[in-house]
Amino acid sequence: MPGKIKKPGIDPIAEVQPSLRxxxxxxxxxEAGGQAERPANELVHELQVHQIELxxxxxxxxxxxxxxxESRDRYVDFYDFAPAGYITLNGDALIVDINLxxxxxxxxxxxxxxxxxxxxxxxxxxxxAWHRYFMSAKQSDGKLTGELCILRxxxxxxxxxxxxxxxxxEGAVPVVRxxxxxxxxxxxxxxxxxxxxxxxxxxEQREIIQTALDGFWMLDSWSGRILEVNDIYCKMMGYARExxxxxxxxxxxxxxxxxxVKAHLRQVMETGYDRFETRQRHKRGHLVDVExxxxxxxxxxxxxxxxxxxxxxxxxxxEVLRKSRNQLETFIKQAPICIAMFDRGMNYLATSGRWxxxxxxGRESLVGLNLYISCPVMPAEWVGIHQQCLAGAAMEKDEDxxxxxxxxxxxxxxxxxxxIDENTRxxxxxxSTADITExxxxxxxxxxxxxxxxxxxxxxxxxQTAAAIAHxxxxxxxxxxxxxxxxxxxxxxxxxSLDKVRRAIDGAGKQALRAGESIRExxxxxxxxxxxxxxxxxxxEIVKAIDIAGREHxxxxxxxxxxxxxxxxxxxxxxxxxxxxxxxxxxxxxxxRQAGVPQPAITVTVRxxxxxxxxxxxxxxxxxxxxKEDVERLFEPFFTTKENGIGMGxxxxxxxxxxxxxxxxxxxxxxxxxxxxxxxxxxx
Ligand code: ADP
Numbered sequence: 126m127p128g129k130i131k132k133p134g135i136d137p138i139a140e141v142q143p144s145l146r147x148x149x150x151x152x153x154x155x156e157a158g159g160q161a162e163r164p165a166n167e168l169v170h171e172l173q174v175h176q177i178e179l180x181x182x183x184x185x186x187x188x189x190x191x192x193x194x195e196s197r198d199r200y201v202d203f204y205d206f207a208p209a210g211y212i213t214l215n216g217d218a219l220i221v222d223i224n225l226x227x228x229x230x231x232x233x234x235x236x237x238x239x240x241x242x243x244x245x246x247x248x249x250x251x252x253x254a255w256h257r258y259f260m261s262a263k264q265s266d267g268k269l270t271g272e273l274c275i276l277r278x279x280x281x282x283x284x285x286x287x288x289x290x291x292x293x294x295e296g297a298v299p300v301v302r303x304x305x306x307x308x309x310x311x312x313x314x315x316x317x318x319x320x321x322x323x324x325x326x327x328x329e330q331r332e333i334i335q336t337a338l339d340g341f342w343m344l345d346s347w348s349g350r351i352l353e354v355n356d357i358y359c360k361m362m363g364y365a366r367e368x369x370x371x372x373x374x375x376x377x378x379x380x381x382x383x384x385x386v387k388a389h390l391r392q393v394m395e396t397g398y399d400r401f402e403t404r405q406r407h408k409r410g411h412l413v414d415v416e417x418x419x420x421x422x423x424x425x426x427x428x429x430x431x432x433x434x435x436x437x438x439x440x441x442x443x444e445v446l447r448k449s450r451n452q453l454e455t456f457i458k459q460a461p462i463c464i465a466m467f468d469r470g471m472n473y474l475a476t477s478g479r480w481x482x483x484x485x486x487g488r489e490s491l492v493g494l495n496l497y498i499s500c501p502v503m504p505a506e507w508v509g510i511h512q513q514c515l516a517g518a519a520m521e522k523d524e525d526x527x528x529x530x531x532x533x534x535x536x537x538x539x540x541x542x543x544x545i546d547e548n549t550r551x552x553x554x555x556x557s558t559a560d561i562t563e564x565x566x567x568x569x570x571x572x573x574x575x576x577x578x579x580x581x582x583x584x585x586x587x588x589q590t591a592a593a594i595a596h597x598x599x600x601x602x603x604x605x606x607x608x609x610x611x612x613x614x615x616x617x618x619x620x621x622s623l624d625k626v627r628r629a630i631d632g633a634g635k636q637a638l639r640a641g642e643s644i645r646e647x648x649x650x651x652x653x654x655x656x657x658x659x660x661x662x663x664x665x666e667i668v669k670a671i672d673i674a675g676r677e678h679x680x681x682x683x684x685x686x687x688x689x690x691x692x693x694x695x696x697x698x699x700x701x702x703x704x705x706x707x708x709x710x711x712x713x714x715x716x717x718r719q720a721g722v723p724q725p726a727i728t729v730t731v732r733x734x735x736x737x738x739x740x741x742x743x744x745x746x747x748x749x750x751x752x753k754e755d756v757e758r759l760f761e762p763f764f765t766t767k768e769n770g771i772g773m774g775x776x777x778x779x780x781x782x783x784x785x786x787x788x789x790x791x792x793x794x795x796x797x798x799x800x801x802x803x804x805x806x807x808x809x
Contacts, residue, residue, distance in 0.1 A: 204224050205224045205225040205226070206224075206225060206226060207224060207226055208226065208306075209226060209227075209304045209305060209306045210223070210224060210226045210227025210228070210229070210230040210231070210285075210303075210304065210305040210306075211223065211224040211226070211227055211302065211303070211304055211305075212224075212227045212243065212302070212303040212304075212305065213292075213300050213301070213302050213303075214243055214259075214300060214301045214302075214303060215298060215300055215301075216263065216298065216299060216300075216301075217242075218242060218243050218244060218259050218301075219240060219241065219242055219243070220238050220239055220240065220241050220242075220243055221239065221300060222239065223235055223238050223239065227305060230275065230283060230285065230305055230307060231246045231275060231277065231278075232246075232277030232278045232279060232281070233246075233278055243255075243259075243303075244256070246275055246276065246277070247273055247274070247275060247276065248273075248274035248275065248276040248282060249276070250274065251273050251274045254271070254273065255273060258271045258273075258287065258289075259301070262289040262290075262291060262301050262303075263291060263299075263301060264291075265291065266291065267290075268288060268289070268290050269287075269288070269289045269290075270286065270287065270288050270289075271286070271287045271289075272284065272285070272286055272287070272308070273285050273287055275305075282309075283307055283309050284307070284308050284309045284312050285305040285306060285307055285308060285309075286305070286306045286308050287303055287304070287305055288303070288304045288306075289301055289302065289303045289304070290302050319428075320345075320352075334353070334355045335355050335356060337355060337357065337432065338357070339357060339432040339433055339434045340354070340355065340357045340358030340361045340362070340415070340432065340433035340434070340435070341353075341354065341355040341357065341358055341430070341431070341432055341433070342354055342358060342429075342430070342431040342432075342433070343422075343428060343429070343430055343431075344374065344390075344428065344429040344430075344431060345428060346390050346393065346394055346421070346428060346429050348373070349373045349374040349375065349386070349390065350372075350373055351369050351370060351372050351373065351374070352370070352428070353370070354366055354369045354370070358433060361407075361413060361415075361433065361435050362377060362405060362406075362407050362408060362413065363407045363408035363409055364408050368408075374386055374390075377405045377406055378403065378404075378405060378406075379403075379404045379405055379406040379412050380403045380404040380405075380412075381403055389401065389417075389419065390429065393419045393420065393421050393429050394421060394429075397420060397421045398418075398419070398420050398421070399417075399418075399419045399420075400416075400417065400418045400419070401416075401417055402414065402415070402416050402417070402436065403415060403417060405433075413435060413437055414435070414436045414437045414439075414440040415433045415434060415435060415436060416433070416434045416436045417431055417432070417433055418431065418432045418434075419431040419432075454475065457475050457476070457477050458475075458476075458477060458478050459477070459478060460477040460478075460479065461479060462477060462479060462557060462559060463477060463479045463480040463483050463484070463557060463558045463559065463560075464476070464477045464479075464480060464555065464556070464557040465477070465480045465484075465491070465555070465556050465557075466544065466553065466554075466555050467496060467511075467553045467554050467555075467556070468552065468553040469515060469551070469552065469553050470495065471495055471496045471497060471511060471553075471554075472493060472494065472495050472496070473491040473492050473493060473494050473495075473496065473499075474492065474553065475492060476490075476491050476492070480558075483558075483560070484499075484500065485499075486499065486500075496511075510541055511541065511554060511556075514541045514542065514543050514554045515543060515551060515553070515554055516551075517543055517551060518543075519540075519541070519542045519543070520540070520541050520542075521538075521539060521540035521541070522537075522538065522539055523538050524536055524537075524538065524561065524565070525537050525538075525539060535560055535562045536560070536561045536562045536564075536565045537558045537559065537560060537561065538558070538559045538561050539556065539557065539558040539559070540556075540557050540558075541554055541555070541556050541557075542554065542555050543555075598640050598643070598644070600636075601636035601637065601639050601640035601643075602636075602640065604632065604633070604636040605633040605636045605637055605640075608629045608630065608632040608633035608636065609629070609633055611625075611629045612626050612629035612630055612633070615629060639769075643769070643771065646771060657698065658696055658697055658698050658785060659696070659697075659698070659699050660694040660695070660696050660808035661694060661695065661697075661699045661702075662692075662694055663692060663694075663695050663702075663731060663740050663742065663805065664688040664689065664690065664692065664731060666699065666702060666703060666706070667686065667688065667706065667729050667731065667742065668686065668688075669703070670703055670706040670707050670710060671684045671686065671710070671727075671729065673707060674707060674710040674711065674714065677711075678711075678714045678718075680714055680717065680718045680725055681725070682714060682717065682725035682726055682727055682746075683724065683725070683726040683727075684726070684727050684728075684729070685726060685727070685728040685729070686728075686729050687728065687729070687730040687731065688729075688731045689731045689732060689733055689740075692731065692733055692740060693807050693808065694807070694808040695740050695805040695806065695807055695808060696785075696786075696805075696806055696807070696808040696809070697782075697785035697786070697787065697805045697806070698781065698784065698785050701781040701782075701784070701785060702781075702782075702785070702805065704778070704781065705778040705781055705782055705789070705803065706742070706744070708774045708775070708777075708778050709744045709778070709801050709803075710727060710744065711774075712774065712775075712799075713727050713744065713745075713746030713748060713799065714727070714746070715767060716746060716748035716749060716750075716799065717746055717747065717748040719748075719749075719767075720748050720749040722747055722748055722749075724747070725746070725747065725748070726746070726747050727744065727745070727746050727747075728743075728744075728745045728746075729742065729743070729744055729745075730742070730743040730745075734804065737804070738806060738807050739787065739804040739805060739806050739807065740804065740805050740806075740807060741802060741803070741804045742802070742803050742804075742805075743792075743800060743801070743802050744800070744801045744803075745798055745799070745800045745801075746798050746799055747797060747798045748797070748798060748799060749797065750794075750795070750797055750798050750799045751791065751799050756791060756793055759775055759791055760775050760776055760779050760789075761776065762776045763776075764776075775789075782803050782804075782805070785805055785806070786805070786806045787803055787804040787805040787806065788802075788803065788804050789801065789802070789803040790802055790803075
């Protein structure tokens with residue numbers, strides 16, 4: 126035990142003796158004045174008794190003094206070596222007095238502490254807390270308790286419990302007495318206990334944690350230290366468990382500032398739960414996007430559980446989705462068509478730039494607006510179309526008139542379709558429109574022009590026909606005139622030869638018949654448009670035409686039919702087709718007859734041209750064919766090489782086939798034989 130410190134200059138006996146002496150002398154004087162003289166031996170006896178009495182009193186006093194000294198020493202011991210530090214602070218928080226335990230706690234000699242500011246021994250983190258505490262302690266009448274961290278000279282920290290009381294003595298400046306109790310060991314023990322509790326708890330939970338599909342942490346919320354991890358987390362971040370158990374949250378966090386990390390820890394401690402997304406750094410350096418669900422342990426206070434889900438893939442997908450959505454938005458926005466997407470309430474979700482220009486009424490974006498609010502004059506018919514499509518119908522119209530807000534009439538081609546959301550329900554509709562007003566105008570102009578052209582063509586044909594008729598009639602008329610002249614001349618003779626006259630008249634009659642026949646043929650070709658188109662079997666018509674041609678002509682020819690029996694029906698004007706085929710057969714037979722072909726033969730082949738959805742008929746004879754120089758002119762009106770020909774057959778045939786949507790042409794091959802092809806569309 127260290128040496129006792131005695132207070133100097135205090136001797137109670139020395140202090141008491143002079144006053145006793147004074148009292149004794151006074152009493153002697155009083156007694157001597159009032160009494161007769163006493164004998165000397167009696168006096169000596171009394172004095173001796175008194176002396177003994179005094180000595181006894183003196184002895185008593187000495188014992189009291191020793192007892193006092195002992196009590197004082199005990200008090201000093203008790204003060205200095207109390208298990209708590211006692212400090213007296215003045216109103217400015219300067220140390221006025223401190224016991225040895227207090228000095229030892231602050232880590233400085235007592236003499237160097239007196240007069241110093243107490244706050245200089247408080248850990249900076251707790252500076253504010255101390256000031257608040259001291260202010261309260263100065264004002265409060267009762268006892269105040271708190272907790273502080275003392276930062277000692279050697280840098281070590283001590284956690285102390287402070288109890289304080291204000292002392293106000295009359296005539297003295299008020300002071301605050303502090304008692305400091307070192308509770309570091311207690312706190313450490315608590316922490317150790319917590320940790321061991323946690324470990325025990327962890328061991329119990331490890332099995333469960335290891336089977337979790339997500340990464341898992343257990344974290345000390347005070348220090349941010351990782352206390353436990355599961356294998357999934359180790360794998361996710363590339364660390365071994367042992368490495369992670371020496372690490373702190375901030376060692377793996379790559380996205381958040383330390384303040385943000387602290388805020389999350391605080392949130393968990395205060396509310397018991399937190400969920401957020403962040404990025405952590407893999408051992409190899411790359412970043413891993415994680416979704417964190419953290420919860421405070423209900424068993425061990427101060428511990429956070431956190432589950433981590435690797436969402437890198439999801440983030441990548443989100444990025445791809447975001448990009449493709451942007452591209453799609455740009456695509457829609459810049460699409461050179463009017464297109465808009467609506468939700469079920471007919472609110473705009475997206476529009477092309479053209480749509481906004483056309484129907485936006487000067488607004489740059491319509492997204493979020495309601496169609497019927499942005500266009501209050503929507504015709505009821507259109508509202509009906511929207512409703513039908515919202516119920517699942519897909520509607521479109523090639524031409525529809527549309528009166529714009531400015532009153533002008535426009536023509537639209539439109540389509541309205543429902544769109545399906547991720548729940549496979551109708552999410553709304555998509556409307557696309559195309560303003561075809563210009564097209565319509567152009568079409569009308571073309572029709573007008575075509576009509577006038579047809580008119581012209583008809584006039585031309587009529588002129589040419591008239592010319593042809595004139596040409597056809599000229600010869601027989603000339604012949605008739607000649608025969609008539611001859612007949613007249615013969616009759617003017619003295620003895621007219623009636624036989625010659627009869628022959629002349631007969632000749633005139635034949636010429637008249639020929640003229641009549643030519644005109645009949647022409648008229649037959651010119652009155653062709655009376656039959657409507659129909660679906661018919663091509664093979665059957667060919668067989669029929671061959672049969673007619675065989676009966677009409679004297680020339681016996683061999684017919685070779687290569688038909689396509691499984692062929693679908695064609696759609697055309699059946700009578701026109703028959704006339705065209707007969708004309709081709711007649712031409713072939715005529716050519717073979719004129720050339721005197723020894724074994725006349727006609728081959729008719731039927732094929733399916735799938736790529737064009739048409740049937741193709743080829744008519745080939747084995748006559749002399751068409752001269753190269755004539756091929757180009759064959760389809761011109763009135764081109765003929767026949768003595769009695771009109772040259773309108775192929776011209777009209779081509780017009781008839783084209784009217785049915787087909788084509789007619791000659792195969793420009795070298796002779797022998799002429800080959801003609803024609804096509805007709807299949808019935809749909
Ligand atoms: P036309 O039969 O009145 O002459 P077309 O227009 O039918 O009128 O025929 C025009 C001309 O085409 C014929 O005069 C003939 O010279 C030529 N022609 C048509 N078919 C054949 C064929 N199969 N072989 C040779 N020449 C042909």
